[in-house]
Amino acid sequence: MNIPTLKPCPCCGARAVFGSDNLRRHWVECTGCGLRSEPGRYPSVPEAHAGAASEWNRRTSDGS
Numbered sequence: 001m002n003i004p005t006l007k008p009c010p011c012c013g014a015r016a017v018f019g020s021d022n023l024r025r026h027w028v029e030c031t032g033c034g035l036r037s038e039p040g041r042y043p044s045v046p047e048a049h050a051g052a053a054s055e056w057n058r059r060t061s062d063g064s
Helices: 045-057
Strands: 016-020 025-030
Touching (some): 025 045
Antiparallel strands (some): 016 025
């Protein structure tokens, strides 16, 4: 499985990681300030990583 590369946090520059919960929602979260992308539901983990990474990587420095 090819895991997408995540850009650093647009607010603090810290490393970002993938997150999920028992409701099968997936997101990307900053390990420094805790900024998080909107959670989304995906049919598979590879699609979740691709979708969440795409959303995270297009964020701007103001967090939007």
